[in-house]
Amino acid sequence: MSQSKREPKARVAEDHADGESDGLEPLRPVDLTAATTVDELVQQMSCTAFGGRQLGEAADVLHAMVADPDCFVVGTFSGAMTVAKQGLLICEMIDRGMIQAVVSTGALICHGLVENFGMQHFKHRPGMDDRELYYKGYDRVYDTLELEQNLDDTEAIVDRVLGSLPDDRSLGSREVCEQLGRHLVEQNLGRGILSAALERGVPVYIPAFTDCELGLDFAVHNRRRNHEGRAPLRFEPFRDLDHYTETIAAQRRTGIFTIGGGVPRNWAQQVGPFLDILEKRMGRSEGKLARFRYGVRICPEPVHWGGLSGCTYSEGVSWGKFVPEAEGGRYAEVLCDATIAWPVLLKAVIERLG
Secondary structure, rough: OOOOOOOOOOOOOOOEEEEEEHHHOOOOOOOOHHOOHHHHHHHHOOOOOOOHHHHHHHHHHHHHHHHHOOEEEEEEEOOOOOOOHHHHHHHHHHOOOOEEEEEEEEHHHHHHHHHHOOOOOOOOOOOOHHHHHHHEEEEEOOEEEEEEEHHHHHHHHHHHHHHOOOOOOOEEHHHHHHHHHHHHHOOOOOOOOHHHHHOOOOEEEEEOOOOOHHHHHHHHHHHHHHHHHOOOEEOHHHHHHHHHHHHHHOOOEEEEEOOHHHHOOOOOOOHHHHHHHHHHHHHOOOOOOOOOEEEEEOOOOOOOOOOHOOOHHHHHHHOOOEOOOOHOOEEEEEEEHHHHHHHHHHHHHHHHHH
16 A cells, blocks of 8 residues: 555544534434324424425425415416316415415416316326327326317307407406406306406416417417407417516515426516516616515426426526525425325415414
8 A cells, every 4th residue: 555545534433423413403203193184294204304304394384485474475387287186276275375376387277277167087098099089089188188179168168258358458368367267256167276366366377378278269269350350359478477577576575386397487487587687787676676585396307307397496596586595595395296295285284374
């Protein structure tokens, strides 16, 4: 052995750290006999490891966020959550005042309308041929089937709602959602995302409006108007951006609750950079810079794919979207299928709120 190399110093017992001296939190085993509620179980999970700890810590952050009286919470939702029968979770969060704005994919809202209008989704049977499904009028979403007839029937209702609006009216997705929500309430069609949002004064934004069945329905409706000699409705997405920006800039604190990622997450989060560049490039302040102070995200996408859906809140700090944890930001990320984690998380926090 070369004389220049040194043997590593052997650790002796008196040098070993005990964890507590460094302020480390000890883990505890899950004890089902000591958990009589979902919240008690989830609190125990926060002292375990892996995904269980993520879920337990997310409950702590979500509880702090929705219990903060000065925090305006934005819920962003992507994925086929209404086809997967999770729509009432969004209703629950709206009805309980846990979220004050919704940013969603159009598909999620459209499939929710199918349900609100009394139509059904069905289980896909393994082995069914996708070519045959097409010819029979079934649209497959992973393990679930949407009926093409459902979409046709929904379009007919959307057409009637839009047809009642005056010619040449300018609309953003928020106004479209309000009109559909009003129809649901007036027809007493039961609990739904858009009816709950209308009754609670919660704006619903669909930033990728033309990338969904509702957007196509809007386009078809305008072609009918042209055919009838009526002036078409005008869709103006910047109405949504301006309304959302003004709303967020007026808040004392903001939080974000995200299922999945995609356009809804990015559109909702970009308000901070937008206000920042307005001030820097135009010398114009629209209010305080809007960085989210709380965040809870449920999404199975890993960070190393490099997409927005999987990026961490820490990465968003570098863009001016989030308050750093060192300055009081609180965040939790659960890498799990939302249909598993979301109902458990929400039930636990509802129990905690009493």
